[in-house]
Amino acid sequence: MGLLDVVGPVMIGPSSSHTAGACRLALLARHARLTPPTRVTFTLHGSFAKTAQGHGTDVALVAGMLGLQPDDPKLPDAFDLAKEAGLDVVFDQADLGDVHPNTVRIVSAGEPGEGGEGETVSVTGSSIGGGLVRVFDVNGFGIDFTGASHTLLVRHEDRPGVIARVARVIADDEGNIATLHSARKRKGGDAMMSIEMDRRLSQVALDYLASVSYVHWLRMLPEVLSGDGVPEPDEDGQVHA
Amino acid sequence: MTFEEVLAFDGPASTYFLREELGADATPGTAEYEAFFAKLRDRLAAMRASIDAGLETDAKSRTGMVGWNAKGLHEAADRLDAPLLKRVQAYAMAVNEENARMGRIVAAPTAGSAGTLPGALIGVADHLELDDEALLLPLVTAAGVGDVISRTMFIAGSSGGCGAEIGPSAAMAAAAVTELQGGNAHAAMHGAALALVNTIGLVCDPVGGYVEVPCVSRNAFYAVHAVAAAQLALAGLESFIPPDEVVGAMASVGRLLPPELRETGEGGIADTPTGRRVALRMAKR
Numbered sequence: 001m002g003l004l005d006v007v008g009p010v011m012i013g014p015s016s017s018h019t020a021g022a023c024r025l026a027l028l029a030r031h032a033r034l035t036p037p038t039r040v041t042f043t044l045h046g047s048f049a050k051t052a053q054g055h056g057t058d059v060a061l062v063a064g065m066l067g068l069q070p071d072d073p074k075l076p077d078a079f080d081l082a083k084e085a086g087l088d089v090v091f092d093q094a095d096l097g098d099v100h101p102n103t104v105r106i107v108s109a110g111e112p113g114e115g116g117e118g119e120t121v122s123v124t125g126s127s128i129g130g131g132l133v134r135v136f137d138v139n140g141f142g143i144d145f146t147g148a149s150h151t152l153l154v155r156h157e158d159r160p161g162v163i164a165r166v167a168r169v170i171a172d173d174e175g176n177i178a179t180l181h182s183a184r185k186r187k188g189g190d191a192m193m194s195i196e197m198d199r200r201l202s203q204v205a206l207d208y209l210a211s212v213s214y215v216h217w218l219r220m221l222p223e224v225l226s227g228d229g230v231p232e233p234d235e236d237g238q239v240h241a
Numbered sequence: 242m243t244f245e246e247v248l249a250f251d252g253p254a255s256t257y258f259l260r261e262e263l264g265a266d267a268t269p270g271t272a273e274y275e276a277f278f279a280k281l282r283d284r285l286a287a288m289r290a291s292i293d294a295g296l297e298t299d300a301k302s303r304t305g306m307v308g309w310n311a312k313g314l315h316e317a318a319d320r321l322d323a324p325l326l327k328r329v330q331a332y333a334m335a336v337n338e339e340n341a342r343m344g345r346i347v348a349a350p351t352a353g354s355a356g357t358l359p360g361a362l363i364g365v366a367d368h369l370e371l372d373d374e375a376l377l378l379p380l381v382t383a384a385g386v387g388d389v390i391s392r393t394m395f396i397a398g399s400s401g402g403c404g405a406e407i408g409p410s411a412a413m414a415a416a417a418v419t420e421l422q423g424g425n426a427h428a429a430m431h432g433a434a435l436a437l438v439n440t441i442g443l444v445c446d447p448v449g450g451y452v453e454v455p456c457v458s459r460n461a462f463y464a465v466h467a468v469a470a471a472q473l474a475l476a477g478l479e480s481f482i483p484p485d486e487v488v489g490a491m492a493s494v495g496r497l498l499p500p501e502l503r504e505t506g507e508g509g510i511a512d513t514p515t516g517r518r519v520a521l522r523m524a525k526r
Binding site: 002003004006007008009010011012013014015016017019020046047050051053054055056059071073075076101102128129130131226 | 258262277280281283284287339340341342343344345346347348349350351352353355358380381383384385387388391395396397398399400405413447449450451452453500503504505506507523524
């Protein structure tokens, strides 16, 4: 945590963990998909479930899913904006197990489009205090990142050399890896890496990575703490991997 | 990083924290340094904007429980002849009433405790007619104190009750005011510890689950509390228990609190006949 995270964020009230943190988790979930979602289900756990309305958690989650940042003056109008955008919003409560009290699972789905972009993406994370967050599950893979850096998510086949290959591309792009987590569902099966780095990979490197054998899916998630450099979706609501 | 390391530093605490944050770039003129201070100025400007906005309006929050307190106090006669006290309280409540209205505020360290630091620091500075530039290094010290505390426990009412939100905010504010008035690292850290030790055990019991009651008035009280701690530290008084040990005690008491008293809105003043009525009324909406 940096000093500017302690005196900060600049945010729309009323709660850093329930509003700003919630917005950031949903913003990460939004950037884990390319196309705008048409339906999103927020499953709230613990304190998130108990005080969601009072702390504006519900509004903040919807705002993040629309690509808004925690200090956006439009945040309080997120429900109306979702309606305009054709986004169905569902809230649900569940015990997600032995996790932080402020935890949410965000499952978003879109209309099936070209190239399978109507995908369903699941992101589970916690708001751990002062607006800081931690994501520990993407699409059922137990990974770990904080949104304090730019994060590359790569789903790939669990084979020797794939991680090295991806790391090589990052190195060639002069990217610097801060943390790397890897999880697989079974030996030789599907695996996912979360790689936190100091800046976004270049588009050329991302395009190249997408064409690498055994890499099935990748997303470049923005750093969400400073609010600098979070890409806006284009006019069709697309973000770029 | 521990308070022990900061206490031993010969100079202002902000110098120590800036070196920790920026390393070799911790000197004016480097790109890193200038970028850091540009952001800090934005934070300070946003704090002041939230005070101004909050003092100007008496618009009610969504629940109707708060919204007019800051303006009411600000415009009231000073019957106790204590202008500093009145200003600090009004500023702190202004920020938290803005927060309750879903206005734009600076979490410091959290939104629920956002009024304490600007209430104390900007309140004292305006009382003494100091320029805003003089507040930047004290803000660094405030952030450093919060950073040290966060290494021992999560700063969130859900993890340690209000002691884990207003406690750090009051400690940050006490250190900032101490540095503003010339206190060195040793004095500022003891100011922080004196503030913190007197917040241990506070429960987080928001009525209806809303960050309004007791949060708004609590920020006014703990902004004054922070100024009082700075007063002692500037006079050379110290916390008998070393600052790091105070943080340890705060964390262990926070963990001992039952879940009902950690931001769930199910205990304390939230669990009174009036508190339960508010919760019911809002749930029906």
